[in-house]
Amino acid sequence: MRLRIGAIAAALIVIPASAVSAADLDQLLDESREASYTAEQVITCSTPDGVRSGVVEIEQSGGSLHLSGEVEVVSGNGGWESVQGDSVVTSASVKAAETHIDPVYTVDDGSAHPFLDRKAGLYRLYVGDVLRGELIVDGGTGAMLSVVTYNEDGTVYCERRFIEFDPTPPVPSQSSLSGTGAIEPTDSVSTLPENLGDFQRLDIYQDDEGLVFAYYSDGFFSFAVFETPVVVTLEGATTVTFDRGAYVRSFTPGQAIYVWQTGAGGMAMIGDLPPDMHEAVLAALPAPSEPGLLQRLWRSLFG
DSSP, X not given: XXXXXXXXXXXXXXXXXOSOSSHHHHHHHHHHHHOOEEEEXXXXXXXXXXXXXXXXXXXXXXXXXXXXXXXXEEEETTEEEEEETTEEEEEEXXXXXXXXXXXXXXXXXXXXXXXXXXXXXEEEEEETTEEEEEEEEETTTOOEEEEEEEOTTSOEEEEXXXXXXXXXXXXXXXXXXXXXXXXXXXXXXXXXXXXXXXXXXXXXXXXXXXXXXXXXXXXXXEXXXXXXXXXXXXXXXXXXXXXTEEEEEEEETTEEEEEEEETTEEEEEEEOOOXXXXXXXXXXXXXXXXXXXXXXXXXXXXX
C-alpha cells in the first residue's frame, strides 16, 4: 500500500483545482494550466524537519503536463500516469469535480515584475492581512514562473521558481494515459468529511483494493486524505505528537505527508499546506488509535 500512496502523492501536484475563490486567481490558474512551454523548476521548502529541495523538468502543452524527476508523472485530459524507468507504476482517471469554493483569498491587482528577462506580473494572495502567496505570471503565456508560499508568521515556506523557460510548445509526451487501474468517483460511505475548515472536498474516490481518498482545496492550497484497510508506512520519517496523538511525518520538496493508525486501518494526509495549517486539518479527521487484539492478530497473519 505504501507504493500506491506514494504514486498517488506524486500525481496530486498535477490534479487541477476546481473553481477558486477570487475571480482574478481563477483566471490566473486557468491560464497557467493552458499554457504551453518547457521549463526547469527548482523547489525549495523550509520545513520543521529541515530544508527539502529538488529540481523538476516540466513540459506542458494543450492541457497535458509531463514532470520528470525521480518518478515521472504525466497528466492530461482528466488522467495521470506515474512512470518509473520503462514501467507505468500506476495510473488513474482522476479529476476534481467542478465544485464551488467559498471565497478565502483576496488577490492584489498585480504589478510589473520582469523574470527570466521576460515581461511578467507579480500577484499577492492574502487571507485578511496575512500574506499567503506570491505568484509571478509570464505576460506572454500565462505560465506561473514563480510561486512562493508563506507561513502565517510571514516566513517563507516553499519557493517554486523556473530557472529555465522556453515558451515553444513541446513535443507531446509519448505516455498513453491508458487509465490502467483507474480510480473512479465513489458513493461509498466514508468518514471523510465534506468540509475541513476552509477546505472543501472536491471529490472522493475508491480503488479495487479498498483505498479511499478525497481531494480538498481552499482554492489555492490543496491536499488529499486517504483511508486504507492496512497500516501505511513511511521510510525516513519522524514521529510528531499533537493534542490528539502521534503521527508519522515526512516532507518532500513541495509536499508534507502524515500517516497514522486508526482502529479501522491506516490513514494518510498529503498536500502542499504550510506547517501552521497541519494540526487544524488533522484535528478534524479520525484520531490516531491502537488497533484491538483481533485486528492486530489479523494484520500479523495477513498484512
